[in-house]
Amino acid sequence: MSRPQPQKRATVHDIAAAAGMSRGTVSRVLNGGYVSAEARAAIEAAMSDLGYVPNNAARALKMRRSQAVAFVALEPHSLFLDDPNIGSIMLGANAALSLADHQMVSLVVESARDTERVARYLSGGFVDGAIVVSARTKDPIIRVISDLSLPAAFVGHPPDLDQTIPFVGIDNVGSARAITEHLVTTGRRRIGMIAAALDRDSGIDRLAGFRDALGPLFDDELVSDVPHYDYGSGVKGMRDLLEREPAIDGVFAASDAIAAGALEALREAGRSVPGDVGVVGFDDSTWAVRCQPQLTTVHQPAKEIGSCAAQLILRQLRGEHPDPGGQLLPTPLVLRDSA
Amino acid sequence: MSRPQPQKRATVHDIAAAAGMSRGTVSRVLNGGYVSAEARAAIEAAMSDLGYVPNNAARALKMRRSQAVAFVALEPHSLFLDDPNIGSIMLGANAALSLADHQMVSLVVESARDTERVARYLSGGFVDGAIVVSARTKDPIIRVISDLSLPAAFVGHPPDLDQTIPFVGIDNVGSARAITEHLVTTGRRRIGMIAAALDRDSGIDRLAGFRDALGPLFDDELVSDVPHYDYGSGVKGMRDLLEREPAIDGVFAASDAIAAGALEALREAGRSVPGDVGVVGFDDSTWAVRCQPQLTTVHQPAKEIGSCAAQLILRQLRGEHPDPGGQLLPTPLVLRDSA
DNA sequence: TACGGATGTGTGAACGTGCACACAGTAGGA
DNA sequence: TCCTACTGTGTGCACGTTCACACATCCGTA
Numbered sequence: 095m096s097r098p099q100p101q102k103r104a105t106v107h108d109i110a111a112a113a114g115m116s117r118g119t120v121s122r123v124l125n126g127g128y129v130s131a132e133a134r135a136a137i138e139a140a141m142s143d144l145g146y147v148p149n150n151a152a153r154a155l156k157m158r159r160s161q162a163v164a165f166v167a168l169e170p171h172s173l174f175l176d177d178p179n180i181g182s183i184m185l186g187a188n189a190a191l192s193l194a195d196h197q198m199v200s201l202v203v204e205s206a207r208d209t210e211r212v213a214r215y216l217s218g219g220f221v222d223g224a225i226v227v228s229a230r231t232k233d234p235i236i237r238v239i240s241d242l243s244l245p246a247a248f249v250g251h252p253p254d255l256d257q258t259i260p261f262v263g264i265d266n267v268g269s270a271r272a273i274t275e276h277l278v279t280t281g282r283r284r285i286g287m288i289a290a291a292l293d294r295d296s297g298i299d300r301l302a303g304f305r306d307a308l309g310p311l312f313d314d315e316l317v318s319d320v321p322h323y324d325y326g327s328g329v330k331g332m333r334d335l336l337e338r339e340p341a342i343d344g345v346f347a348a349s350d351a352i353a354a355g356a357l358e359a360l361r362e363a364g365r366s367v368p369g370d371v372g373v374v375g376f377d378d379s380t381w382a383v384r385c386q387p388q389l390t391t392v393h394q395p396a397k398e399i400g401s402c403a404a405q406l407i408l409r410q411l412r413g414e415h416p417d418p419g420g421q422l423l424p425t426p427l428v429l430r431d432s433a
Numbered sequence: 434m435s436r437p438q439p440q441k442r443a444t445v446h447d448i449a450a451a452a453g454m455s456r457g458t459v460s461r462v463l464n465g466g467y468v469s470a471e472a473r474a475a476i477e478a479a480m481s482d483l484g485y486v487p488n489n490a491a492r493a494l495k496m497r498r499s500q501a502v503a504f505v506a507l508e509p510h511s512l513f514l515d516d517p518n519i520g521s522i523m524l525g526a527n528a529a530l531s532l533a534d535h536q537m538v539s540l541v542v543e544s545a546r547d548t549e550r551v552a553r554y555l556s557g558g559f560v561d562g563a564i565v566v567s568a569r570t571k572d573p574i575i576r577v578i579s580d581l582s583l584p585a586a587f588v589g590h591p592p593d594l595d596q597t598i599p600f601v602g603i604d605n606v607g608s609a610r611a612i613t614e615h616l617v618t619t620g621r622r623r624i625g626m627i628a629a630a631l632d633r634d635s636g637i638d639r640l641a642g643f644r645d646a647l648g649p650l651f652d653d654e655l656v657s658d659v660p661h662y663d664y665g666s667g668v669k670g671m672r673d674l675l676e677r678e679p680a681i682d683g684v685f686a687a688s689d690a691i692a693a694g695a696l697e698a699l700r701e702a703g704r705s706v707p708g709d710v711g712v713v714g715f716d717d718s719t720w721a722v723r724c725q726p727q728l729t730t731v732h733q734p735a736k737e738i739g740s741c742a743a744q745l746i747l748r749q750l751r752g753e754h755p756d757p758g759g760q761l762l763p764t765p766l767v768l769r770d771s772a
Numbered sequence: 773t774a775c776g777g778a779t780g781t782g783t784g785a786a787c788g789t790g791c792a793c794a795c796a797g798t799a800g801g802a
Numbered sequence: 803t804c805c806t807a808c809t810g811t812g813t814g815c816a817c818g819t820t821c822a823c824a825c826a827t828c829c830g831t832a
Contacts, residue, residue: 103581105788116812121790128810145580150557151499152788154490155817162554188541197554200539202527215501215536218489219818220559241484242442325723358725384664386697444818455782460820467780491818495787558788774832781826787819794813802805 104144112140124148154219163191163407164216164224165200168233179379179396180227183249186400187225194408196222203235213238223407225249225400228294245410247403251295261420262402266296269392269425270303273374274346276390277433278307282344282372286316288331288356290323290348300348300376315339323348328355336363344372344433350381353389353432372433387431395423443483451479463487493558502530502746503555503563504539507572518716518735519566522588525739526564533747535561542574552577562746564588564739567633584749586742590634600759601741605635608731608764609642612713613685615729616772617646621683621711625655627670627695629662629687639687639715654678662687667694675702683711683772689720692728692771711772726770734762 106120113120113136122129123137140146154160165187167180188198199221201212216224216238223245226235239246239259248261277285287304291297305312318334320327328347332355335342347353353375357367365371367387375382378393402421409416445459452459452475461468462476479485493499504526506519527537538560540551555563555577562584565574578585578598587600616624626643630636644651657673659666667686671694674681686692692714696706704710706726714721717732741760748755 106790107788117789118791118812119810122811125790128808130810133811147553147556147581149494149788150554150559151490151493152558152817153790154559155488155494155787155819156789156791158817160490160559162559184541185543188543188547192544192546192550195550197550198541200541201536202523202539204524204527205531207531208527211531211534211536214486215489217486219491220489220493220499220501242486325719354723380664384693445820446818456819457782457821458780461781464820467778469780472780488818491787492820493787494789494817495819495821497787776831777829779826779828781824783822783824785820785822789817790815792813792815794811796809796811798807798809800805800807802803 103149104146105149106146109137109140109144109146112144113137158219160220160222161195162197162199162221163404164221165198166203166212166216166224166226166235167200168203168226168228168235179377179394179399182396183227183400183403186397186402187404188400189397190401190404191408194404196408198404209234216244217242222411223247225403225407245407247406247410249399249403258418260406260416260418262399262406263420263422264394264399264425265422266299267303267306269376270300270346271307272303272425272427273376273390273392274304274307276427276429277344277346277372277374278311280372280433282433283311284313284316284339284342285311285344285346286313286318286335286339286342287346288328288335288348288352289317289319290321290327290331290352292319297348304346316342320352323351325351325355325358328352329359330355332356332359333363336360336365342371345374347373347375350375350377350379350385350389350391353391354381354385357385357387357432368431368433374433378428382428382430385432390430390433391428393426393428395425398423442488443485444488445485448476448479448483448485451483452476497558499559499561500534501536501538501560502743503560504537505542505551505555505563505565505574506539507542507565507567507574518718518733518738521735522566522739522742525736525741526743527739528736529740529743530747533743535747537743548573555583556581561750562586564742564746584746586745586749588738588742597757599745599755599757601738601745602759602761603733603738603764604761605638606642606645608715609639609685610646611642611764611766612715612729612731613643613646615766615768616683616685616711616713617650619711619772621772622650623652623655623678623681624650624683624685625652625657625674625678625681626685627667627674627687627691628656628658629660629666629670629691631658636687643685655681659691662690664690664694664697667691668698669694671695671698672702675699675704681710684713686712686714689714689716689718689724689728689730692730693720693724696724696726696771707770707772713772717767721767721769724771729769729772730767732765732767734764737762 106117110117110120115133119133120137123134191198203209203212225247227249246259250263289301315338318331320331345356347356353373356373360367367373375389375391378391382389382391406416445456449456449459458472459476462473530537542548542551564586566588585598589602628640654677657670659670684695686695692712695712699706706712714728714730717730721728721730745755
């Protein structure tokens with residue numbers, strides 16, 4: 095009696111009894127099959143009378159399908175702050191799953207406690223698959239998914255641990271190379287980078303692309319590395335670069351938020367953009383159009399990434415085995431005013 | 434054969450057989466009860482051997498408890514853009530639920546299609562309760578929750594439809610009054626407001642508080658209303674106000690994002706802040722410290738709001754009936770440089 | 773000796789579904 | 803006339819779990 099039972103709800107039995115039919119017929123009304131018009135009418139009347147709603151838990155148990163897919167956001171705290179794209183990725187995934195009549199459920203993992211509980215949740219039959227955002231290689235969630243062979247898709251970077259899990263992302267190296275080349279071809283010569291999150295693939299790859307594009311022009315002294323993809327880091331990073339090389343005339347910021355911070359630091363220092371210094375960002379987030387001047391940047395197709403990840407799951411649920419190589423989406427350059 | 438069955442997983446039966454025990458004993462190992470040391474050891478060995486994970490769907494069916502609580506975000510598209518607090522609210526709720534060993538699952542409702550599917554999901558026994566963010570009065574989700582008498586809590590504004598559902602929020606009227614009074618007491622005389630979202634309670638209440646605080650100083654001409662709580666709206670709203678009243682010396686922006694936009698418009702117009710014009714915002718979001726000058730604003734305790742909503746659910750799950758009046762959290766003024 | 777309580781274990785039923793199967797009636801063709 | 807096909811309906815079982823109950827053993831005490 096300590097735990098009050100939730101109020102009793104109508105079941106197939108109840109509406110079968112009310113309609114004077116058997117459970118089987120009710121089931122056929124719900125799931126298709128031969129049912130006479132009168133029987134259907136009687137049953138539908140009973141259903142709306144008693145306010146019947148099918149019990150998903152029972153259905154999932156029997157069918158071994160829940161029609162739900164998890165969207166697992168690891169370290170969301172930093173994600174929400176650093177990456178304005180996470181919301182768009184979620185909405186993209188939701189839209190795609192929605193079309194296939196699947197429910198997306200987002201789970202956030204902040205603590206070790208969360209990790210364990212989410213692992214239990216994923217293994218428990220409440221979801222048919224999982225989209226995992228920004229996992230680190232070592233993350234225990236990956237092991238669980240791998241052991242369970244739960245249909246999964248990774249967003250952002252490949253799960254080194256299990257090569258059979260597909261992923262979707264962008265070509266960070268190529269995109270960074272392309273936007274850096276834009277700085278070069280517009281005549282910049284002393285080009286620096288504010289590199290962030292060098293403990294993640296995205297951070298490492300953007301730096302690699304930068305170095306790649308500059309070739310002999312590359313100067314180790316002109317790379318300032320900051321911990322996060324955020325505004326504050328941008329301010330700090332830019333001040334740092336200005337101190338090291340006052341003659342700097344081009345900057346590649348590893349994210350739009352960082353670029354926004356860099357603009358602020360440049361304004362402080364009395365440099366004009368793009369006159370004295372050309373600045374480019376990465377993400378094409380809301381930051382890009384908010385800045386003064388608006389940012390030239392790399393467009394991240396966040397919505398498409400989400401929907402692509404969803405497709406990877408749906409395909410696995412249909413029994414297809416997507417090629418494990420992973421999928422890279424195009425990232426067009428967006429030319430605005432900052433470089 | 435069109436739909437491949439997910440791979441067969443170990444059940445209590447399997448591990449009972451492997452350990453030479455009965456299902457009952459296995460259940461007792463999992464849920465507590467009298468079990469001898471040897472039996473426990475044998476069963477635990479079998480469990481790790483076979484990689485056993487309990488099936489939540491079956492447990493939920495039998496127990497009528499899923500240990501999961503939904504976090505329903507209505508119109509998340511505008512939320513993610515407008516309200517930087519939604520993430521913090523989520524994390525606050527998750528932390529509180531996590532402590533009670535409940536899984537939070539976020540559901541996103543964008544389309545009519547989503548509404549229906551989420552309603553089904555909520556009624557289906559996959560969750561024990563629901564936290565609903567920013568519902569409008571007419572939202573069909575409210576009806577579903579009400580009909581089901583699913584334990585629920587609303588965030589942000591009271592569900593007019595069903596007064597038995599508790600809510601948690603802030604005193605928008607009082608907070609707006611307080612911050613407006615700050616403008617008055619610091620000597621501003623021609624004070625305007627950029628009011629947003631006048632189709633929501635939050636928008637209406639903030640305007641009411643503003644009017645309240647000004648009393649005879651209030652001038653209808655000095656209110657510019659914009660659709661959303663975002664940066665662009667702030668720029669537009671401020672330009673509008675400057676045109677109507679060039680002598681304006683104080684502005685209450687309905688959100689920090691709007692305030693940031695207003696600062697931009699003021700800079701364009703060559704006004705200094707706080708010298709010529711004092712500007713105050715609302716939310717104490719990341720915008721507040723990013724701006725130049727940093728914003729004087731109203732602190733929204735987003736994390737606490739989330740955790741408070743979670744508590745309201747947990748309390749209902751324990752069988753208590755929280756007073757339906759709702760709960761308003763304190764919103765301290767944060768004095769920075771913009772006014 | 774007999775009894776009550778504590779400890780340990782097995783068994784059957786139920787949670788609410790969906791599906792395979794069985795059955796009944798009708799119609800059409802060989 | 804019989805066999806088959808199609809439509810419509812009812813019944814039993816299984817999904818994997820928990821819980822109530824029955825049973826079994828051991829101990830201390832009346």
